[in-house]
Amino acid sequence: MLFAATLASLLAAASASPGGSGTCWADTTAIAAASAMGANTPSLGIFASVPTGAMYTAGTAVPVTITGTGTFEGILLYAIAGPATGDSATTSHVGTWIGFNSTYQTLDSTVTAPVANCTKLGTHATLSHTSPIEKTLPVTFNWLPPPNAVGNVSVVAVVVIGQTAAGAHAFQVAQTSFGPSSSPNAVAAATTSPTPSSAASRNTHGAALSATWVAAVAGLASVSALAAFL
Numbered sequence: 001m002l003f004a005a006t007l008a009s010l011l012a013a014a015s016a017s018p019g020g021s022g023t024c025w026a027d028t029t030a031i032a033a034a035s036a037m038g039a040n041t042p043s044l045g046i047f048a049s050v051p052t053g054a055m056y057t058a059g060t061a062v063p064v065t066i067t068g069t070g071t072f073e074g075i076l077l078y079a080i081a082g083p084a085t086g087d088s089a090t091t092s093h094v095g096t097w098i099g100f101n102s103t104y105q106t107l108d109s110t111v112t113a114p115v116a117n118c119t120k121l122g123t124h125a126t127l128s129h130t131s132p133i134e135k136t137l138p139v140t141f142n143w144l145p146p147p148n149a150v151g152n153v154s155v156v157a158v159v160v161i162g163q164t165a166a167g168a169h170a171f172q173v174a175q176t177s178f179g180p181s182s183s184p185n186a187v188a189a190a191t192t193s194p195t196p197s198s199a200a201s202r203n204t205h206g207a208a209l210s211a212t213w214v215a216a217v218a219g220l221a222s223v224s225a226l227a228a229f230l
């Protein structure tokens with residue numbers, strides 16, 4: 001009876017949580033709070049990159065590739081204007097993610113808690129997974145720039161890896177920056193300066209996930225374990 005009740009609550013949780021990040025941004029101030037997965041782990045070897053010399057133009061998607069070895073379970077992916085060091089809970093996510101399949105979703109107002117509703121930062125601007133099923137690296141996503149250039153942009157990716165069958169996870173934050181190919185507005189000074197290419201791609205050390213993301217991933221791990229059990 002107790003088992004049946006537990007199963008029922010897990011199933012309820014599963015149907016209420018289709019999967020996806022519980023946070024809209026890579027919370028770099030919550031390293032200590034992310035104890036369930038430890039701190040950001042650069043040794044996982046996750047990188048985000050765009051083609052060498054890539055610059056963006058309105059209407060033309062830029063392929064963003066996440067590289068590494070093996071598989072991953074969760075991802076949070078978005079672009080902001082300016083350097084990644086300027087990221088915060090209220091930083092707008094620029095551009096939109098297009099052309100992905102049902103393995104992924106953008107965190108818009110149709111998502112159901114505990115998956116984060118990131119509409120306030122931008123519509124179709126924050127990409128995540130839809131389930132914790134193992135996904136093989138590398139994986140490429142298409143970022144459609146905003147109608148008007150916003151100067152240099154930084155793509156920020158948080159990738160969650162399942163480490164053991166028991167549900168232990170680790171994560172890494174990676175980023176890459178690139179600039180616009182033209183500057184219809186004054187802010188786009190990158191056109192008169194060396195434009196960062198994929199050589200600027202690098203891992204960001206010292207970043208962590210927020211507690212909400214940890215909770216969401218922990219919940220997904222339970223759902224995954226249940227599915228395997230059934």
Ligand SMILES: *[C@@H]1O[C@H](CO)[C@@H](O)[C@H](O)[C@H]1NC(C)=O
Nearest residue numbers: 100101102103135136139140
């Ligand atoms: C979705 O795309 C990913 C890679 O982008 C691929 O690995 C996966 O098989 C695709 N899933 C479906 C259902 O097509």
Ligand SMILES: *[C@@H]1O[C@H](CO)[C@@H](O)[C@H](O)[C@H]1NC(C)=O
Nearest residue numbers: 108109110111117118119120
């Ligand atoms: C998601 O957030 C947007 C913007 O804050 C809001 O308008 C919308 O109602 C939210 N969606 C849900 C389902 O709460």
Ligand SMILES: *[C@@H]1O[C@H](CO)[C@@H](O)[C@H](O)[C@H]1NC(C)=O
Nearest residue numbers: 151152187189190193194196
């Ligand atoms: C864009 O990035 C390049 C290379 O890092 C830099 O020289 C330039 O100052 C940046 N532009 C702006 C507006 O920050």
